[in-house]
Amino acid sequence: MNKDYYVVIMAGGVGTRFWPMSTVACPKQFIDVMGTGMTMIQQTYARFRDFCPPENIFVVTGRAYRDLVLKQLPMMRPDRVLCEPHRKNTAPCIAYANYKIGSLNPEATIVVAPADHVVLKEDVFNEAIHTAAEAASRNDCLITLGITPSSPNTGYGYIQFDTESMRGYDKIKKVKLFTEKPELEMAKTFVESGEFLWNAGLFIWSLKSSMKAFKEHLPEVDELFASGLGKYDTPEEAGYIEKIYLVCKSISIDYGVMEKARNVYVLECDFGWSDVGTWDSLYELRPKDKERNAVEGRNVLLYDTKGCIVNVPKDKLVVLQGLEDYIVVENNDRLLVCRRSEEQMLRQIVGDIASEKGEKFI
Amino acid sequence: MNKDYYVVIMAGGVGTRFWPMSTVACPKQFIDVMGTGMTMIQQTYARFRDFCPPENIFVVTGRAYRDLVLKQLPMMRPDRVLCEPHRKNTAPCIAYANYKIGSLNPEATIVVAPADHVVLKEDVFNEAIHTAAEAASRNDCLITLGITPSSPNTGYGYIQFDTESMRGYDKIKKVKLFTEKPELEMAKTFVESGEFLWNAGLFIWSLKSSMKAFKEHLPEVDELFASGLGKYDTPEEAGYIEKIYLVCKSISIDYGVMEKARNVYVLECDFGWSDVGTWDSLYELRPKDKERNAVEGRNVLLYDTKGCIVNVPKDKLVVLQGLEDYIVVENNDRLLVCRRSEEQMLRQIVGDIASEKGEKFI
Numbered sequence: 005m006n007k008d009y010y011v012v013i014m015a016g017g018v019g020t021r022f023w024p025m026s027t028v029a030c031p032k033q034f035i036d037v038m039g040t041g042m043t044m045i046q047q048t049y050a051r052f053r054d055f056c057p058p059e060n061i062f063v064v065t066g067r068a069y070r071d072l073v074l075k076q077l078p079m080m081r082p083d084r085v086l087c088e089p090h091r092k093n094t095a096p097c098i099a100y101a102n103y104k105i106g107s108l109n110p111e112a113t114i115v116v117a118p119a120d121h122v123v124l125k126e127d128v129f130n131e132a133i134h135t136a137a138e139a140a141s142r143n144d145c146l147i148t149l150g151i152t153p154s155s156p157n158t159g160y161g162y163i164q165f166d167t168e169s170m171r172g173y174d175k176i177k178k179v180k181l182f183t184e185k186p187e188l189e190m191a192k193t194f195v196e197s198g199e200f201l202w203n204a205g206l207f208i209w210s211l212k213s214s215m216k217a218f219k220e221h222l223p224e225v226d227e228l229f230a231s232g233l234g235k236y237d238t239p240e241e242a243g244y245i246e247k248i249y250l251v252c253k254s255i256s257i258d259y260g261v262m263e264k265a266r267n268v269y270v271l272e273c274d275f276g277w278s279d280v281g282t283w284d285s286l287y288e289l290r291p292k293d294k295e296r297n298a299v300e301g302r303n304v305l306l307y308d309t310k311g312c313i314v315n316v317p318k319d320k321l322v323v324l325q326g327l328e329d330y331i332v333v334e335n336n337d338r339l340l341v342c343r344r345s346e347e348q349m350l351r352q353i354v355g356d357i358a359s360e361k362g363e364k365f366i
Numbered sequence: 367m368n369k370d371y372y373v374v375i376m377a378g379g380v381g382t383r384f385w386p387m388s389t390v391a392c393p394k395q396f397i398d399v400m401g402t403g404m405t406m407i408q409q410t411y412a413r414f415r416d417f418c419p420p421e422n423i424f425v426v427t428g429r430a431y432r433d434l435v436l437k438q439l440p441m442m443r444p445d446r447v448l449c450e451p452h453r454k455n456t457a458p459c460i461a462y463a464n465y466k467i468g469s470l471n472p473e474a475t476i477v478v479a480p481a482d483h484v485v486l487k488e489d490v491f492n493e494a495i496h497t498a499a500e501a502a503s504r505n506d507c508l509i510t511l512g513i514t515p516s517s518p519n520t521g522y523g524y525i526q527f528d529t530e531s532m533r534g535y536d537k538i539k540k541v542k543l544f545t546e547k548p549e550l551e552m553a554k555t556f557v558e559s560g561e562f563l564w565n566a567g568l569f570i571w572s573l574k575s576s577m578k579a580f581k582e583h584l585p586e587v588d589e590l591f592a593s594g595l596g597k598y599d600t601p602e603e604a605g606y607i608e609k610i611y612l613v614c615k616s617i618s619i620d621y622g623v624m625e626k627a628r629n630v631y632v633l634e635c636d637f638g639w640s641d642v643g644t645w646d647s648l649y650e651l652r653p654k655d656k657e658r659n660a661v662e663g664r665n666v667l668l669y670d671t672k673g674c675i676v677n678v679p680k681d682k683l684v685v686l687q688g689l690e691d692y693i694v695v696e697n698n699d700r701l702l703v704c705r706r707s708e709e710q711m712l713r714q715i716v717g718d719i720a721s722e723k724g725e726k727f728i
Contacts, residue, residue, distance in 0.1 A: 024683075303723060307704075307711060319699070321386070321727050323715055326692070326705035334701065337681070341703060342669075343688035349669060353685055361665060365683050 009056035009137055010112045010211075012101040013048055015065040015073060015119035016091055020354045020366055021282065021347075024338035025315050028366050033120035034072050037280055038289065039300045044280075045119040049077050051126060052115070055133060060112075062086055062104065063119070064097045083237070089249045095218075095225055095260040096252045098207075100245065102214055103229045107236035112211040113141040116257075121204065122289060124276025132273040136208040139173045139269075146217055146262065147176065147208040150201025150270040151277045156191035159281055161203035161258065164194075165270050179268040182258060201270060204277055207257065213267070221264040228252050283331050283347045287313045313344065338365070371418035371499055372474045372573075374463040377407055377427040377435065377481035378453060382716045382728055383644065383709075386700030387677050390728050395482035396434050399642055400651065401662045406642075407481040411439050413488060414477070417495060422474075424448055424466065425481070426459045445599070451611045457580075457587055457622040458614050460569075462607065464576055465591045469598035474573040475503040478619075483566065484651060486638025494635040498570040501535045501631075508579055508624065509538065509570040512563025512632040513639045518553035521643055523565040523620065526556075527632050541630040544620060563632060566639055569619065575629070583626040590614050645693050645709045649675045675706065700727070 015033045019026065026032040033045045040047070045063070052061055059081055063073050067087040074082060086100055098116055105112045115133055123129045136147045150163045161184055165177035182203065186194060194200035209217075218226040228248040235244045262268055280286050290298035290313065297306055301316040304324070311329040316322050320334060329344045342349065358366050377395045381388065388394040395407045402409070407425070414423055421443055425435050429449040436444060448462055460478055467474045477495060485491045498509045512525045528540035544565065548556060556562035571579075580588040590610040597606045624630055642648050652660035652675065659668055663678040666686070673691040678684050682696060691706045704711065720728050 024685075303727075305715065305718060305722070307715065308708075316701070321700045321719070321723065323386075323700075323702045323704070323719070325703065325711060325715070326708055327703060330688075332703070338683045338685075339678070339696065339701070340685045341687065341689060341694070342685070346670075346688055349687060353667065353669065353687070356667060357683070357685070360667070361683065365665075 005054070005057060006113075006137070006141075007057060007060070008109060008111045008113055008141065010060045010105050010109070010114045011052045011056055011062065012098065012105075012114055012116045013045065013052075013061065013063045013119045014094060014097055014116065015045055015063050015069065016088060016097060017118075017120060018066070018091070021350060022286075022333075023350060023354050023357075023366060024335045024340055025333050027336065027338075028363065030072065031069070031120075032280070033118075034069070034076060037120075037286060038122060043076055044121070045073065046076055047123075048117060048119050048121070049080075051123060051129065052117070052133075055115070055130070055137075059084065062101055064088060064101055065119075066091065087242070087245075089246045090252075092249060092252050092254040094205075094257040095222055095255045096229075096249070098214070098257050099218055099222075099225050099229045102211060102218070103232065104236050104241075106211055106215065107233075110211060113137050114207075114209060114211055114214065116207040118205050118279070120280065121206075122276070122278045122280050124289075126275075128273065128275035129277075132271055132275065133208070135173070136176070136271050139170055139176055139271075140208045140210050140213070142172075143170060144213045144216070145170065145209065145267045145269050146213060146265055147269045147271060148179070148262065149204050149206040149208070149273050151204050152272055152274040153195045153200065153202050156188060156195045157202065158185055158188050158191050159285070160279070161185055162191070162194050162200040163203050163270050164200050165272070170269050173271075176269045176271045179262075179270050182263045201272055202277070203258070204273075205258075205279070207262075217261050217265050217267075222255070222260045225252060225255070225260070283313055283344060287344065311344070367416070367419060368475075368499070368503075369419060369422070370471060370473045370475055370503065372422045372467050372471070372476045373414045373418055373424065374460065374467075374476055374478045375407065375410055375414075375423065375425045375481045376456060376459055376478065377425050377431065378450060378459060379480075379482060380428070380453070383712060384648075384695075385712060385716050385719075385728060386697045386702055387695050389698065389700075390725065392434065393431075393482075394642070395480075396431070396438060399482075399648060400484060405438055406483070407435065408438055409485075410479060410481045410483070411442075413485060413491065414479070414495075417477070417492070417499075421446065424463055426450060426463055427481075428453065449604070449607075451608045452614075454611060454614050454616040456567075456619040457584055457617045458591075458611070460576070460619050461580055461584075461587050461591045464573060464580070465594065466598050466603075468573055468577065469595075472573060475499050476569075476571060476573055476576065478569040480567050480641070482642065483568075484638070484640045484642050486651075488637075490635065490637035491639075494633055494637060495570070497535070498538070498633050501532055501538055501633075502570045502572050502575070504534075505532060506575045506578070507532065507571065507629045507631050508575060508627055509631045509633060510541070510624065511566050511568040511570070511635050513566050514634055514636040515557045515562065515564050518550060518557045519564065520547055520550050520553050521647070522641070523547055524553070524556050524562040525565050525632050526562050527634070532631050535633075538631045538633045541624075541632050544625045563634055564639070565620070566635075567620075567641070569624075579623050579627050579629075584617070584622045587614060587617070587622070645675055645706060649706065673706070 164181040170176040307325040526543040532538040
């Protein structure tokens with residue numbers, strides 16, 4: 005186990021796309037979305053257990069979720085949970101973690117991973133992470149993992165890779181282009197070309213390369229964090245972070261750094277990845293019965309019901325008759341029945357609930 | 367207020383046609399089905415408040431529901447709640463009440479009423495009851511209330527009346543025929559003829575006429591209860607009832623007495639009556655929004671949802687999208703979503719639940 009290896013788990017999401025299964029009080033990363041008995045952040049943490057010493061794993065989250073993180077990951081040192089006072093997207097989150105880790109070990113090589121993604125093939129994932137970490141520790145580069153696309157999914161960003169490889173690492177290719185979520189026709193062209201991979205939001209780099217990239221491409225963010233040198237890992241840290249987050253810009257690492265840097269590489273992987281960003285993607289991942297129903301709940305009786313995703317408390321008795329292709333979710337005294345084809349309405353629905361019933365209901 | 371007037375409220379049903387709104391532990395008569403703030407038995411009791419002295423109102427129910435009756439009708443004398451040890455349909459229930467009342471007042475005139483029917487026009491109802499009770503107290507007759515049919519409903523039995531009236535009571539007609547629930551074509555013929563009324567299961571008779579009719583048409587039932595003379599309204603009553611209910615036949619008052627007796631009369635009424643025997647009948651009675659949704663619950667948000675009947679706890683947040691003509695009911699941690707057109711499946715569903723999950727779930 006390499007003592008210079010570090011992991012930063014980004015767990016700041018408050019997404020309500022899975023409302024009412026996920027709520028503002030308990031977002032997706034803190035939920036057992038897959039019905040495996042572990043929440044997504046627990047699964048993410050477990051995935052890195054053998055990668056680095058436990059004290060090298062950091063979680064960055066909103067202050068409101070600190071207790072939830074420590075409850076779900078009781079083995080974590082409390083000072084390894086970094087709390088953001090405001091949500092500023094991924095770049096400030098990563099800058100914060102960089103400066104924190106920099107105060108501990110300037111030779112660090114860091115894996116940055118979202119807390120709420122699914123990895124079905126853990127061994128393939130581990131191999132990729134180790135390969136990327138080794139390459140990142142030896143080269144001044146920013147490595148991202150690119151997933152072999154299994155469909156022209158329009159919910160993901162795509163990465164176009166070059167023929168040029170990193171020296172000594174044939175499978176790690178130079179990145180030609182990052183793209184936003186494409187239209188379906190464009191996505192089809194991407195997939196057919198064989199040159200595009202899904203952007204999984206997983207980054208591997210040495211602390212030095214990451215810091216250098218921030219200084220070059222996001223100096224206004226870097227300077228805020230740099231002015232706090234000497235305060236990280238001291239009692240002054242929280243107060244300082246509070247102050248700079250107020251003024252720090254909100255920007256993603258992709259837009260702020262990755263799309264601008266020229267030393268960006270991608271390692272193509274195929275480890276059964278999904279960001280589980282929609283009910284449809286969850287439906288695809290879940291085991292289904294012969295009527296194509298994906299049911300989570302022990303006391304669910306279905307009659308003439310097909311293609312539904314059902315997520316209800318284990319002990320709740322639920323009878324569904326005559327439903328086809330619906331989402332049926334009950335959690336915390338909130339019930340949703342919605343056509344699967346209309347799941348994009350959830351954003352409006354959750355907004356309506358917040359304004360009509362109050363934010364405590366979302 | 368006539369001290370010889372008595373009321374027998376039949377509250378023995380365990381029907382689960384409204385599952386999970388009604389359950390075996392709390393059947394329909396003990397539920398606020400109409401969303402008025404009163405349960406059906408409370409409404410039924412209230413309807414007779416001015417008809418007779420309170421101690422003259424009896425409730426006959428299953429032993430398991432005794433406490434529920436006294437909880438919902440705390441003004442009742444406990445000895446006015448007659449408990450049947452077994453369910454034997456309406457004839458034994460009425461025979462029991464007859465003998466009980468006979469031990470108190472042989473001059474009684476009795477109204478027998480189901481606990482779980484709806485009456486929208488209370489004043490019309492009261493007038494009909496008074497007319498019928500007066501006629502019954504003066505004549506040896508069995509009077510039933512017949513409802514002017516507003517549609518060819520196939521869920522009700524029908525009563526055909528004769529042109530002949532009771533002497534002194536023009537509106538009380540001789541009954542020609544009782545019929546079971548008809549097929550639709552037959553029901554249409556009934557309604558068009560103008561000679562048929564809905565059988566509301568409401569009976570008015572003097573104790574003497576009722577006892578006489580039992581002796582003549584159901585002697586085997588009458589003899590069981592007659593052998594207990596002297597025990598009614600004494601500490602021996604419960605034990606005796608326990609014993610005879612074991613052997614007493616199960617038979618309805620319609621089949622056992624009304625269809626056979628020749629002194630049966632009907633008073634045509636139109637007081638907004640419904641037995642609320644199906645979700646559809648409840649849907650018809652309920653106020654509806656402009657999308658034809660009948661919603662009971664304070665926090666229900668509907669999107670692209672039409673023709674649904676929704677019954678959920680007041681504080682439950684429920685979001686429905688894309689449902690048309692469904693029943694959505696939540697109660698006591700049981701949820702049902704079912705097409706309104708398939709409500710007859712509920713019998714099978716409840717049976718499945720009982721056998722697969724256990725009777726405590728129904």
